[in-house]
Amino acid sequence: MIQTEQHGAVRVIVIGNPPVNALGAAVRQGLAEAIAKAEADDATRAIVLRGAGRLFSGGADIREFDQPSIEPFLPELLDVIEAGATPVVAALHGTAFGGGLELAMACHYRVAAPSARLGLPEVRIGLLPGAGGTQRLPRLAGIEASLQMILSGDPVTARQAATSGLVDRVIEEARLTEDAVTFALEVAVPGGPRRTAGLAPTLEEGAFERAAERSRRQAGLDAPVACLEAIRGAVELPFREGIARERALFERLAKGRQSQALRHVFFAERACGKVDDLPQDIRTLPIARVGIVGAGTMGGGIAMNFLSAGLPVTLVEREQAAIDRGVAIIRRNYERTARRGRLTQEQVEAAMALLSPSLAFEDLAACDLVIEAVFETLAIKQEVFRRLDGIVREGAILATNTSYLDVDAIAAVTRRPSHVLGLHFFSPANVMRLLEVVRGAATAPEVLATAMATAKRIGKVAVVARVCHGFIGNRMLEPRQRQAERLVLEGARPQDVDRVLRDFGMPMGPFQMADLAGLDLGWDEASSSGGTLREMLCERGRRGQKNGRGYYDYDDERNRTASGEVEALIRDFAVRSGITQRAIPDDEIRERLLYPMVDEGARILAEGIAQRASDIDVVWVNGYGWPAATGGPMFWADGIGLATVVAGLRRHGGDTAVSNALAERAASGRNLVS
Incomplete structure (x- = not known):
């Protein structure tokens, strides 16, 4: 995992731990040994630390947070690096996130390729940088930049990092090692290396007040409050006392339910892309051109996903006015994004150049994937699929964007049910991350694998669902809506x-x-x-x-x-209706809305509609705005106790009896999320 190369008087230490060079226990042990050997070598005047492959380091191995700690701990290792007599230069490329950036900040100097992105995203999983990040970043980049980076979790570019002082020099990507070695020799001068802990943080007037105002949007979350408190320590306390405060705050957050929930979501989003019965080496079908039927709000939004990914799209409508309106909306959405600085005008024009509007179904003939986005009526969708089946080339995939309807009934009107599935985008389709991939009874494994790969290509979080009314998300929405209507009738x-x-x-x-x-x-x-x-x-x-x-x-x-x-x-x-109205307390309203959703989720799991409970959580967090800090409905239910949910359902008397799937788990003490 750790390799070393000698470049004259400079020892180059390379971190290799695919796919993101995570700083797990074995990497930390190897790094400690490599640093110690370089320090003990009289012929080595400086050390360059870099990552193998496409990036420096994606940070700590989050899986270790819930396991017994293994020495050397990352904070202690970074202290050793910083205290060393031999100057250490971090050579950054790709990404340096979380513990990876904390490692770089413990080095005495930093150089970066123009492509490098540096960030501390821990707040997004309910934590703060726990290996000195809240103390070293203010000493390098100042309080204002530190507050922005740590509270938002957003990365900065190499150029921005150089402007703030976080990076000492931006160097050529193609000469990363060579230029880092040259820089290391420049700073290997008598007097010892510059240590970050010895620097004084720059406090810009009003920085904390501005940060507190921005963080109001994160009300109710523990991590932003702790981040502010830790960063204040960089100003108010000596370095060692600031580190102690940071560590105490980190440990409190790590044990808290919010961080556990956010880490659950983090891992759930990575697990949902794995389909249990698909081999890892399964062949996927090539997708070079996409067709979309329907240029309304949903069809246009779907089109933007593929255009933004560089895929040409043929967009078909029945009438010229409808196609003109759809194209105009797509352009307007892109122009709005450009005005916000998220796209250049050249990127807007490049995306629009990939769009081919048409009034002819025949223009879809050569597409590799055609998505139907017409009115939510089974008969209409079936007629569209009959037409597509006779036009689109054999071997192409036909997908329906239905929210509720029977995908198998739609597939049955074609001669290719093996190449039909559901791709349920959420509105606005060009913004929402979730994609429910609905696997029909006849959907071929390679077609499902292609859909999942395509979802990743267009930046979606894809969850596989089997066929039922409403699939995962909308099926769980229905009992909530029924309860909401009963509640207003009752008062x-x-x-x-x-x-x-x-x-x-x-x-x-x-x-x-x-x-x-x-x-x-x-x-x-x-x-x-x-x-x-x-x-x-x-x-x-x-x-x-x-x-x-x-x-x-x-x-x-x-x-x-x-x-x-x-x-x-x-x-x-x-x-x-003979209903006597009464005042209904908030607790009852909340329980009657949410508990039936949990019960429906348990049914979905028992029926095999969803692969795993965490997939249900991914659907609700990314598609319906369920608060991620509670982990999603299944994780949340485990936290309050399934026995509590069952008792509440029975107390309030839902539309149906408590499912056996939920009652049995509650009785046996098992959770929904294993």
């Missing part, structure tokens, strides 16, 4: 139900979500009987945000206010 107001979920950490409540999606989604005016609250609202012309009247009233800026008309309608409906 809770829509705004109270929504508030309870927002207080829990969700971005919006069920009635806000219904208004956003449109109350008339799936509603048929011809067959409507006013038998449900939603039907009654639609019959009154209350269709949601689209016309300014749903469960809420909306102004021209779509700001919502409680609707007296809706509250009166709910009261009248309750009276006609």
Whole structure:
């Protein structure tokens, strides 16, 4: 894992631990030995430390956080490196993240290739840099830059790092080792190396106040508060006392439920890409051109994923006005991103040049993957697939973007059910990370593997689901929505139900979500009987945000206010239904909304719709805004206890009995997330 090379008077130590050169126990042991040998060699005037492959180091091995510690510990190893008499130069390329950057900061000097990105992302898993990062970064880059990097977790470029003082010199990528060796000889002068711990941090006026204001958006999270406290230690305390404060804060966070939850999500997002019954060496199909049927909001958003990844897209619509509108929206979205500085105008034009709008299905013939994004009606989707099956080349993949419908019934109208599956993008499709990959009964293994590889190519977090109504996410949404409607009939107001979920950490409540999606989604005016609250609202012309009247009233800026008309309608409906209304406490609202979701998740697991409980958590965190700091519904339920969930379901009396899948786990003391 550790290799050494002698370049004259400079010892080059190379960290090799694929895929990210993580600083696990074996790497730390090897690094300690290599440094000690170089220090003991009188012919070695300086040391260069670099990473093998494409990057310096992705940081600590997070899996070790929940295991017994193995010496040498990273903080102690970094202290040894910094205290050494032989100057150590970190040569950075690719990424230097987390413990990798902390290692670089413990070195006496840093050089970086222009491509290097440096960051401390620990706050994203509920931690703070725990190997001296909160103390060394302020001494190199100042308090302002340190607060920005540590509280956001966002990386900086090599040029930005050089401007702040974090990096001493930017050097050529192709000559990384050679130029680092040259630099090491320049700094190997009498008087000893420069040690970061001996530097004084630069405190810009108002830096902490500005950081506190920015971190209000992270209210309720423990890690940002601890990060601020640790960084203050760099200003208020001597280095050693600041390190002690950092370590105490780190250990407190690491044992806390928030960090455990965020680490669960971290590993769950990496596990969800593994399909249990697919061999690792399975052949995938080439995807060089993508076709999309439907240029509406969803179709256009889907197209942007592929255009941004450099894949040409043929976008088909029935009418010229629809295709023109769709192309205009795509361009407008790209232009907005460019104005925010996230794209150059050249990148915008390059993406748009890959788009081929068309009114002819025949133009999809040569596509390798065609995604249907038309109206959510089975008969319409089946007709689209019949047409595609007769046009698109044999061996190409046909995918439906359905949110609920039977993928097998759609595949059955084609002569290629083995090459049909669901690709359920979430709106807005060009922004949301989640992609549910729905595996049909006949979907071929190589087709599924290709879909998963393509999802990764376009930057999505893909979760495999089997076929059922609503798959994973929307299937769990339905019992929550039923409970929400029962709650308002029993006396809770829509705004109270929504508030309870927002207080829990969700971005919006069920009635806000219904208004956003449109109350008339799936509603048929011809067959409507006013038998449900939603039907009654639609019959009154209350269709949601689209016309300014749903469960809420909306102004021209779509700001919502409680609707007296809706509250009166709910009261009248309750009276006609024989329901006595009462005040309902927040705890009951929360339990009645969330516990049925957990029960449905247990059913999904038992039926094999999802591969693993953590996949369900990935769906809800990335597709529906479930607060990541609770780990997702399955991890959260384990934390409060499955017996508590079962007791709550029985106490409140849900629409159906508690599932055997959940009741048996609770009775046996087993968790959902193993």
